[in-house]
Amino acid sequence: WQFLYSLKPNRAPLVTYYIPWVGSAVPYGMQPYAFFENCQKKYGDVFAFMLLGRVMTVYLGPKGHEFILNAKLNDVSAEDAYAHLTTPTFGEGVIYDCPNWKLMEQKKFCKAALTRENFIKYIPKIREEVLKYFSTTPEFDEGSVDVPKSQAEMTIFTASRVLLGDDIRRKLDTGFAQLYSDLDKGFTPINFVFPNLPLPHYRKRDEARETVASTYMSLINKRRDENDIQERDLIDHLMRTSTYKDGTKMTDRELAHLLIGVLMGGQHTSASTSAWFLLHLGERPDLQQELAEEIEKVLQGRELEYDDLQNMPLVNNIIKETLRLHMPLHSIMRKVTNPLVVPNTKYVVPKGHYVLVTPGYAHLSNTYFPAADQFDPHRWEDQQKGSEDSVDYGFGKVTKAVSSPYLPFGGGRHRCIGEQFAYVQLGTILVTYIQNFTWKCKVPDPDFTSMVVLPTEPADVKFVRK
Numbered sequence: 001w002q003f004l005y006s007l008k009p010n011r012a013p014l015v016t017y018y019i020p021w022v023g024s025a026v027p028y029g030m031q032p033y034a035f036f037e038n039c040q041k042k043y044g045d046v047f048a049f050m051l052l053g054r055v056m057t058v059y060l061g062p063k064g065h066e067f068i069l070n071a072k073l074n075d076v077s078a079e080d081a082y083a084h085l086t087t088p089t090f091g092e093g094v095i096y097d098c099p100n101w102k103l104m105e106q107k108k109f110c111k112a113a114l115t116r117e118n119f120i121k122y123i124p125k126i127r128e129e130v131l132k133y134f135s136t137t138p139e140f141d142e143g144s145v146d147v148p149k150s151q152a153e154m155t156i157f158t159a160s161r162v163l164l165g166d167d168i169r170r171k172l173d174t175g176f177a178q179l180y181s182d183l184d185k186g187f188t189p190i191n192f193v194f195p196n197l198p199l200p201h202y203r204k205r206d207e208a209r210e211t212v213a214s215t216y217m218s219l220i221n222k223r224r225d226e227n228d229i230q231e232r233d234l235i236d237h238l239m240r241t242s243t244y245k246d247g248t249k250m251t252d253r254e255l256a257h258l259l260i261g262v263l264m265g266g267q268h269t270s271a272s273t274s275a276w277f278l279l280h281l282g283e284r285p286d287l288q289q290e291l292a293e294e295i296e297k298v299l300q301g302r303e304l305e306y307d308d309l310q311n312m313p314l315v316n317n318i319i320k321e322t323l324r325l326h327m328p329l330h331s332i333m334r335k336v337t338n339p340l341v342v343p344n345t346k347y348v349v350p351k352g353h354y355v356l357v358t359p360g361y362a363h364l365s366n367t368y369f370p371a372a373d374q375f376d377p378h379r380w381e382d383q384q385k386g387s388e389d390s391v392d393y394g395f396g397k398v399t400k401a402v403s404s405p406y407l408p409f410g411g412g413r414h415r416c417i418g419e420q421f422a423y424v425q426l427g428t429i430l431v432t433y434i435q436n437f438t439w440k441c442k443v444p445d446p447d448f449t450s451m452v453v454l455p456t457e458p459a460d461v462k463f464v465r466k
């Protein structure tokens, strides 16, 4: 097959492999950035590799970001790349199980809950959840805390409290939390490869999705029956806004599925980010001290509010630097639906192949970030915000050019809508940790084998109360 591929004119060079169908799955799956670096040395910025029967064409660097993230809707499809993974977990009719214009509108509906006004209300609740977590988790006072686990729990508690409301949050203190865990087990790379095997955890995933969706639907019904639609959380906002521009309304089931998808989109990404910044700070008592001083200077003993976070550059730059070194999604993929000419090259990617973009690789390059392997939040100071052209795909304005080397939230029509929320949630978590603890630890290596790039276990930290 490799020979036949090489005979076709205008194909990107194919990375040699030895096991048919499997191709380069092992080196790519275990160490994607090392794999890309080796390929770049051999083939340059554009190359293709076989991944479990799929041919992936990679374009490294900012030109690749532009090529893939701003590709035309007619030429590439995210839903054809992701739906087999996401639809069984989120449910039907939303995200990648609907036409792209509907996804753009669903993102717009969700953004109604992600405004400054709402963030002001969310912060005290997030803080309360974090403090409650500290006081109800004995490992913070004796022994050590498994940080990837604590941050996954803290993320789900804080996000559920503010986006799904008090009722759903209370349910998480009961068996309901197990359902999220069952859903999660259906959202792993193995599902990406074999979405339809009769595995026991797929049955559990399907049951969990049905129960979670029914719970959300009951709450929606209750609020509607009691005429109790306010502006508390994402559910309230979706109940107000979710009429498509063609006049059709999202059904309650679709709303429930959208809630699952949006919460899941923010869960792993934010949880891994806070785990990584805690681990980096464990190696940097100097930064913990600097953060404590910044926080104290701004708050002067008051409780944290939204505007305070805007006046804490180090807090924000810690998050920014963590997302540079540990972009949670190392690969963003699209399926090619029309032959795609690769700009600045003679290559054409045929219909049916995939394109892969990896901003996380540029994040680690000395070309764009001097001493790129160093955790240095101060590198982001004095950055001028340029006036950039923007474009609106239907869910609000996003930067038109995506040729930046730094794109932790992606770009183009599929760009993340959760960036500001993530900064609010992560900033509040970071401030609350610094106010309560000091800690020391070493940063573990990344583990690339789960859905997001996580610290390799054990990643235990001993916290000392202030």
Ligand code: HEM
Binding pocket: 078, 103, 107, 262, 263, 265, 266, 267, 269, 270, 273, 323, 327, 328, 329, 332, 333, 408, 409, 410, 411, 413, 414, 415, 416, 417, 418, 419, 421, 422
């Ligand atoms: C899309 C990263 C948090 C909801 C994306 C994409 C990236 C990303 C890279 C683009 C995916 C692609 O192009 O295929 C992150 C990171 C986060 C984060 C690094 C936190 C540190 C969140 C949160 C939410 C969220 C908190 C929800 C509240 C979404 C949604 C999309 C998205 C709805 C759109 C998917 C699409 O249009 O195809 N995110 N995300 N994300 N994210 Fe996030």
